[in-house]
Amino acid sequence: MNLEDAIDIHDPRRLDHLTEAELDHLPVGTIRVDAEGRILFYSRAQSVLSQREVETVLGRNFFSEVAPCTVVPEFYGRFRRGVLTGHLETTFEFIFDFQMAPVRVRITMRAAERAGEFWIIVQPQDRLSPRNEQTAYDLIAGKFCEHIAAVSAASFDFSQCDLEPISTCGMIQPFGCLLVVDPVSQHIQACSANTEMYLGLTPELLLDAPLEQALPSAHATALYAALAADVATAHFVPSFFLARAPLDAHALSVRLHRWHERLLLEIEPYGEMEHDVRMRGFDIESFQRRLRASDEIKRVCQEAVDVLMCRRS
Known part of the structure; x- marks a missing residue:
């Protein structure tokens, strides 16, 4: 056959x-x-x-x-x-x-x-042709430890660099849309061109509009509470949220980044998949601040245990 x-x-x-x-x-x-x-x-x-x-x-x-x-x-x-x-x-x-x-x-x-x-x-x-992993290793070595350099070099493909998407904050964005929001006024300053696909609203309708227009607060109370929090002093501020689209109210997954005095919101259709388990409710930035403030090994270990126990519960 x-x-x-x-x-x-x-x-x-x-x-x-x-x-x-x-x-x-x-x-x-x-x-x-x-x-x-x-x-x-x-x-x-x-x-x-x-x-x-x-x-x-x-x-x-x-x-x-x-x-x-x-x-x-x-x-x-x-x-x-x-x-x-x-x-x-x-x-x-x-x-x-x-x-x-x-x-x-x-x-x-x-x-x-x-x-x-x-x-x-x-x-x-x-x-x-096989890739030249030694070339990649030579570039990475000195920036990371020996083990990380070796592992990274094995997956470093120069021929694919022009095909890799530009990402922000080191996060891979499989699909979805992006909003850039002013943290004070909470107005949308920029957005990706595909917002209509996920929010039902074109970029023209979103630019300079309040975030409320894209993500109604009635369906995103935790997100707006996090936006109002003082991240410098708050013990815990989550980064992952659930919200709903403004028109048909379908569920959305929202990831919040604070970057260069701007708020970046990554928005995707909500859906749990085994290989894409999100650390909802976990604020890595807050955890890092707590670890940096710890000056004793015992305290650092306790901080890690507290976070892990919180995640399990």
Whole structure:
């Protein structure tokens, strides 16, 4: 059986009608995962491409355990968005290189006919030359400890620098929109161009408008309480919040950053996924201030225990 006889690569839902034996004979890698990314099926072609035995990957999380190089906006971000919005249908090129020879592939992801399951189709394009990890190590060494430099160098790919999205505050933004707010007036000073997709309001309607227009306080009381708090003296100020869109009131996840005398609000559709567990209610900046103020080992350890116990409760 060849690819043309078996499926239309642009309609992966037809994969549902093939047996596992037929899937194994396709000249492309086929992976079926659940909504969390756990592998339900891993074809023979994909096993050969990834140099991993099928038995060692079944039941494991494709993104976090089997191919952590995919935990980037271009790959995992698209998957997560498709799962949360109920519409996964995308094709793009990617480079697989985690514990394997680098290979450029074409990825197609779509929902399977069976609810809660999804297909990831991997079409090999061409093999690439191994990366020069020593060059990356030389750049990173001296800035971090030996272990961190070694680990970072192994995942440092200069050829992909031009493809990496610009991020703020060191956070990866798989998808969503961004608001820049004045902390005093709480008016929106800038925003991303895609606010209508997530808030139902165009940038023209949001610029210079009060934050209340984008995120009604009636559905975001914890957020507005945090905005009113004095972060310099407060013992604890959360950074993650739940809110609702102003028009259709769908649930939103909001992450608050304080940056250069501005407030940055990252907004995404709300949805809990196993690999995207958020530390809601935990203020890392407040915790860091408390640790820096501690001058005894015992006190530092107690601070850490207090935070961990708070998270568990």
